[in-house]
Amino acid sequence: MTKQFTFLLIIAAALLTSSCNRKGGAKSSRDDYTGWKYNDQEWGGFEKKDYEGQVNAPNMVLIEGGTFTMGQTDQDVTFEWNSLPRRVTVSSFYMDETEVSNSGWRLYTDWLKNTYVSYPQVVLDALPDSLVWREELAYNEPFVETYFRHPAYDDYPVVGVSWEQVEDYCVWRTDRVNEMLLIERGILNPSPDAKDSDVFTSGSYLAGQYQGNVRKNLKDYSTGGERPVSFTDGILIPSFRLPSEAEWEYAALGLQGNQSSDRDELITDRKIYPWNGTSARYQKRNKHQGDFLANFKRSRGDYMGVAGNLNDNAHITAPVRSNWPNDYGLYNMSGNVSEWVADTYRPLTSQTLRDSENHDLNSFRGNLYRELVLDEDGRPVEKDSLGRLKYRYIDDEEIGGRENYKKANLIDYLDGDDDEMVSYEYGIHSLISDNSKVIKGGSWADRLYWLSPGTRRFKDGDKSDKTIGFRCAMTRVGSPGGNNAPGGQYFDEKRKKVKRRYK
Numbered sequence: 001m002t003k004q005f006t007f008l009l010i011i012a013a014a015l016l017t018s019s020c021n022r023k024g025g026a027k028s029s030r031d032d033y034t035g036w037k038y039n040d041q042e043w044g045g046f047e048k049k050d051y052e053g054q055v056n057a058p059n060m061v062l063i064e065g066g067t068f069t070m071g072q073t074d075q076d077v078t079f080e081w082n083s084l085p086r087r088v089t090v091s092s093f094y095m096d097e098t099e100v101s102n103s104g105w106r107l108y109t110d111w112l113k114n115t116y117v118s119y120p121q122v123v124l125d126a127l128p129d130s131l132v133w134r135e136e137l138a139y140n141e142p143f144v145e146t147y148f149r150h151p152a153y154d155d156y157p158v159v160g161v162s163w164e165q166v167e168d169y170c171v172w173r174t175d176r177v178n179e180m181l182l183i184e185r186g187i188l189n190p191s192p193d194a195k196d197s198d199v200f201t202s203g204s205y206l207a208g209q210y211q212g213n214v215r216k217n218l219k220d221y222s223t224g225g226e227r228p229v230s231f232t233d234g235i236l237i238p239s240f241r242l243p244s245e246a247e248w249e250y251a252a253l254g255l256q257g258n259q260s261s262d263r264d265e266l267i268t269d270r271k272i273y274p275w276n277g278t279s280a281r282y283q284k285r286n287k288h289q290g291d292f293l294a295n296f297k298r299s300r301g302d303y304m305g306v307a308g309n310l311n312d313n314a315h316i317t318a319p320v321r322s323n324w325p326n327d328y329g330l331y332n333m334s335g336n337v338s339e340w341v342a343d344t345y346r347p348l349t350s351q352t353l354r355d356s357e358n359h360d361l362n363s364f365r366g367n368l369y370r371e372l373v374l375d376e377d378g379r380p381v382e383k384d385s386l387g388r389l390k391y392r393y394i395d396d397e398e399i400g401g402r403e404n405y406k407k408a409n410l411i412d413y414l415d416g417d418d419d420e421m422v423s424y425e426y427g428i429h430s431l432i433s434d435n436s437k438v439i440k441g442g443s444w445a446d447r448l449y450w451l452s453p454g455t456r457r458f459k460d461g462d463k464s465d466k467t468i469g470f471r472c473a474m475t476r477v478g479s480p481g482g483n484n485a486p487g488g489q490y491f492d493e494k495r496k497k498v499k500r501r502y503k
Contacts, residue, residue: 045222051234053483057094057177057474061329062482063251065092070249070363071348072454082347083454088360090250092480095243096471098320098331099157099339100169102148108169111176116386118196126168128160132466143316143466155319157337157469163242163437163461166340166470170240171388173472178202178236187229189213196385202239203389206231207380210387242342243473244364245438245456252334252441252453254327272452274326274333280448282324294323294335295444296451303444316466317444334451337469338443342366345436345458346415367410369394435461443467 029038029048038048056062071085109126116122133143147153148160161169179200182188191200191213204210205228217226218233229235243251252274272278275293282291292312297303305311312318318336325331344366373381373390380389394408407413411434426433436458442450445467449455459465479485 039221041221041224045220047221047232049232049234054234054477055181055237057237057240059096059098060094060472060474061097062476063093063095063247063328064256064482065090065250065476065480066256068250068253068255070246070454072452083456084348085454086348086360088246088363090246091362092476092482093243093247094474094476095247095251095328095330096473097325097329099337099469099471101155101320102158103154105158105161105169106148108172111172115195115199119385122386126165128158128165129162129464130160132160132464155321156317157320157332159317159337159466159469160464161468161470162464163340163459165464166242170242170472174237174239175199175201177240178205181235181237182229185235186215187217189215197383197387199387201383201387201389202236203380204383204387205229206236207383207389209380209383209389238475238477240472240474242340242470244362245341245343245440246363247473248339248341248440249453251328251330252326254330254333256327274330274453275324280451292323294332294442294451296335296442297445297447299447314444317469332441333453334441335446336444338439338441338446338450338457338465338467340468340470341438341440343438344411344434345432345438345456346412347432365411365413365415369405369408369410432458433460437461439468 030036031038031046031048036046037043038046067087067089069085070088072083105128109123112123112126113120128148130144130148133140133147147156148158179188182205183190188200189212194200194212198210200210200212205212208228214228217228219225220227253271254274255271273280273293280293280296282293295312295314295318298305298311304313304315312323312335314322314336318332320336321331322336323332326333343364346365370391370393373392375381383389396406396408399406399408437460439457439459440453440455442448442452442455450457459468476482
């Protein structure tokens with residue numbers, strides 16, 4: 001009886017240890033290459049994490065990457081030749097299900113107002129430009145007063161925000177989600193009363209320049225005590241950011257819904273829009289047959305159809321979860337509002353296309369390389385008055401003898417401007433500048449042509465419009481197929497096939 005009891009205790013201890021490991025505790029193991037023990041104070045306390053997989057951030061959907069033909073999929077009726085088809089591959093990433101709404105942006109501005117009490121200009125710089133609704137020969141003054149502030153428009157996409165404002169929002173959202181993760185894990189207590197430089201930012205926390213209201217830190221295997229979360233723990237998420245043009249277009253098309261099976265690489269039908277077919281109406285024979293699939297301008301003077309049968313039920317924008325999502329579950333990837341993406345705009349010249357053959361994985365224009373400002377001991381200098389670490393852009397001379405890149409500012413790299421016959425002199429030969437940013441997807445005020453994901457336009461990054469909003473993206477780290485895929489943290493060969501609801 002004693003032996004049986006002892007055996008049961010051993011089994012229970014093993015199950016408890018396994019359970020703790022699944023909950024994120026470090027697992028005891030040996031290094032594959034030296035035999036040294038991990039997570040053992042007697043062996044130096046070197047750690048190997050029981051990594052749980054990347055957290056799925058709020059409102060985010062995993063977009064499994066792959067190869068596709070980027071560019072025009074329909075007739076180029078504008079004859080601009082700025083979206084010529086080319087084959088590229090996009091790595092897996094996460095993307096917002098919806099455009100960011102007015103309520104989401106108001107939380108941002110209200111938080112800034114409550115937190116940066118000594119810097120009111122920070123709040124003013126973040127406010128949308130409500131005057132984008134004004135037109136000389138139209139009465140849109142009610143939208144100036146109500147669209148961003150009235151609760152009736154809470155779930156409508158925020159507009160009147162510039163590319164530069166969106167970049168700041170992405171930084172703020174990263175910090176708020178990371179702070180929430182640490183609070184939910186019982187590492188920090190909420191600190192709603194923190195002001196100015198005392199607020200949580202991801203960089204200052206990881207650099208040891210933010211202490212906060214600590215509840216319980218992680219175990220430190222080197223000392224036997226406790227320590228804050230570090231980057232190598234894999235708990236904090238990568239940064240929110242704007243999607244690249246390639247990412248946005250790939251996600252909008254949702255070609256995974258047109259694979260003949262899960263075991264081949266055959267895409268049965270190419271797409272002009274985020275849905276199948278050449279029409280903007282629902283095709284299946286049911287009660288929804290004939291319904292519009294997106295919010296756009298049908299013809300001159302027709303924004304929503306006739307009374308009693310409104311075709312898209314929206315005279316301007318519509319709520320962010322309107323219409324059918326595409327095969328990735330993304331709403332309004334065509335119509336409603338056009339969206340900012342990360343890329344700097346350049347037409348696809350013959351030289352650009354020729355050089356893009358060597359840059360066909362995660363194609364992007366706009367790299368500006370930067371680094372943390374460090375002190376003489378190699379540590380980040382003191383955070384700024386808003387609680388953020390300080391960065392600086394590097395010069396070409398600092399790159400040294402690297403072979404993989406030679407320039408630190410690559411906005412105008414290989415854009416054809418080196419040729420005597422081509423020049424992007426803003427206001428003289430062109431409206432294109434280094435501040436021109438790509439916008440994708442048609443809006444409520446656009447004709448059907450612009451709803452094709454391959455179309456592209458541009459606007460200066462410091463300007464805004466009543467037809468332009470945005471959604472965020474995030475890099476996927478680890479297995480491209482997600483935590484349940486081969487190479488992921490929870491791969492299960494017997495997992496059930498996920499049936500897509502929208503074909």
